[in-house]
Amino acid sequence: MTAPLLAVEGLSAYYGSAQVLFDVSLALVPGEVLALMGRNGAGKSTTLKAIMGLIAARAHRLEFRGRSILDLPSYRIARLGLGYVPEERRIFTDLTVFENLEVGRQPPRSGRTPWTPERLFSIFPNLAEMSGRRASEMSGGEQQMLTIARTLMGNPDAVLLDEPSEGLAPVIVELMTKAVLAMKSEGIAVLLSEQNLSFAAAVSDRAMIIERGQIRYEGSFAELAESQEAREAYLEV
Ligand SMILES: Nc1ncnc2c1ncn2[C@@H]1O[C@H](COP(=O)(O)OP(=O)(O)O)[C@@H](O)[C@H]1O
Numbered sequence: 001m002t003a004p005l006l007a008v009e010g011l012s013a014y015y016g017s018a019q020v021l022f023d024v025s026l027a028l029v030p031g032e033v034l035a036l037m038g039r040n041g042a043g044k045s046t047t048l049k050a051i052m053g054l055i056a057a058r059a060h061r062l063e064f065r066g067r068s069i070l071d072l073p074s075y076r077i078a079r080l081g082l083g084y085v086p087e088e089r090r091i092f093t094d095l096t097v098f099e100n101l102e103v104g105r106q107p108p109r110s111g112r113t114p115w116t117p118e119r120l121f122s123i124f125p126n127l128a129e130m131s132g133r134r135a136s137e138m139s140g141g142e143q144q145m146l147t148i149a150r151t152l153m154g155n156p157d158a159v160l161l162d163e164p165s166e167g168l169a170p171v172i173v174e175l176m177t178k179a180v181l182a183m184k185s186e187g188i189a190v191l192l193s194e195q196n197l198s199f200a201a202a203v204s205d206r207a208m209i210i211e212r213g214q215i216r217y218e219g220s221f222a223e224l225a226e227s228q229e230a231r232e233a234y235l236e237v
């Protein structure tokens with residue numbers, strides 16, 4: 001068995017005194033794409049934020065690359081090589097595509113080929129055509145691509161992607177599919193929060209379903225396709 005890159009055991013998270021995650025466990029190995037599925041409000045974003053140290057959390061184990069990240073601030077976690085792309089796009093709208101990418105540059109770790117704007121343009125071809133454009137003049141889908149590309153400029157080993165297909169036109173979802181598969185083929189592990197079952201199934205190795213802050217299902221997409229009960233109980237389908 002490959003040692004997990006990200007190991008989460010018994011994760012609980014709180015907004016004030018309200019507990020919203022209950023005993024969430026998951027593991028991500030290098031190059032694996034794991035989909036965390038669930039309805040609106042199920043706890044997907046909270047799981048990613050808790051891993052990134054952005055909200056109050058407790059866990060029996062929360063490790064990235066074999067070290068505990070439980071008490072680290074999120075910028076330190078990012079520097080260890082865990083990238084995070086939140087639901088709300090975080091780009092500098094006054095900067096061009098190329099400048100946004102340069103802002104994200106961090107030194108590479110562990111022998112990985114460093115990302116450059118040129119390499120990123122090969123997996124985000126639509127960004128190549130607009131490298132001099134200001135981000136404020138891009139569509140939502142293009143901004144979403146740019147947010148992911150900028151995260152990759154930090155040379156992460158794993159990326160937490162929060163609902164990247166949300167609100168995207170089908171042709172852009174197709175580009176997003178190619179981009180996630182390209183990340184996977186580079187050996188980057190992805191924890192993908194998603195509600196779009198066909199997109200998640202196209203890019204992911206495994207599925208987990210969360211509901212009311214608890215993991216309710218874990219298995220392959222083939223098994224999920226068989227289980228109408230699981231899909232009806234926990235997903236909007
Ligand atoms: N900032 C917040 N303060 C209080 N409760 C929150 C906050 N953000 C999310 N929640 C609650 O936590 C639960 C999980 O939300 P979230 O993780 O955003 O779900 P998802 O990403 O699956 O749509 C929901 O009940 C939501 O209302």
Ligand SMILES: [Mg+2]
Binds near residue numbers: 044045046087162163
């Ligand atoms: Mg969310």
